[in-house]
Amino acid sequence: MSDPTESGFCCPDHSGPQSATRILSQAQARAARMRLRLTPVRLRTLEILIAAHGALGAYDVLEKLAAEGYGTQPPVAYRALNWLVEHGFAHRIRRLNAFTACAHPADDHAAAFFICDRCDSVTEAPAVAVTAALTDAAQAAGFAMERATIEAVGQCRACDGAGA
């Protein structure tokens, strides 16, 4: 099998600034720094997400893990995925019931996700301004916000240009 981490991180327009290998090493560095145990299953799960170039369902991940000799049951995938999300190495895309590797695991950050309804690509974008506006709205409502899910559906650059 060719090593998927060799390819660039490139969806949906194949011009992203981050290579897959770079994302992976950033993640490993942060895990070491924070004494987080990036175990074999977790690491492999992260690699699978990175190589997927987009969001994968838990059962997609599980299938790959099982094929490589890891556990065959749902909790194996869910545990690894939830751990990755909890520690900032991945994100959960609720609209798709799926998970995607974090594109910037080096730093804590607020992110929004753009989901293309043509090619199903998922793009992570910085969302500092959006989060600030949401924080304001929360304060106005007397709500103590902890975290947020911000997902937009539409067409990515490639599909919007090509399709119509």
Add this chain to the structure above:
Amino acid sequence: MSDPTESGFCCPDHSGPQSATRILSQAQARAARMRLRLTPVRLRTLEILIAAHGALGAYDVLEKLAAEGYGTQPPVAYRALNWLVEHGFAHRIRRLNAFTACAHPADDHAAAFFICDRCDSVTEAPAVAVTAALTDAAQAAGFAMERATIEAVGQCRACDGAGA
């Protein structure tokens, strides 16, 4: 059975400006204006959502519908709920796999949702500024945004004051 639509729309702090009856009549007025068929199942589903004072799962709704002589199978609930969401009478809360009545069915609006992780209440808030910021971010990414899901998790006013 007491009529749940008589009570005020009041979660999570029991001080909302909209009464349940008012929401319902706004919805009926809009349905009439737009020639949308708010059939018995759909109307009853909407009433159930309004009376719930928060988000309900599709199967919760189904249970109530079934008890009242409507269909007993999931598609009955999902069809009504999806129709309500599609036409702006309700919202889907993805983080909870649940649905909630729209608090302002009179007008089209961008909304954000504040989900309390203590009491599970869901508050709908106007999100014009948030949506504007998100639209900006989308444009910067070359993404043609159509609609967005904005959900925040934290503590509502009541729980934040009371709990800790």
Add this chain to the structure above:
DNA sequence: CCCTTGACTGTTATGTTATTACGTTAGATA
């Protein structure tokens, strides 16, 4: 009036996503 049409409702069956519970393993530590 009768028929067609299309929207709506109901049911069967199945597919998809996620969790609970419990036993085992393996690394860290006293």
Add this chain to the structure above:
DNA sequence: TATCTAACGTAATAACATAACAGTCAAGGG
């Protein structure tokens, strides 16, 4: 080495969602 705990594996099941098809009924044309 004895013990502790986080992590892992598996079985079973719960929770969420949809496809496909049949029956109902009201509106409109002949």
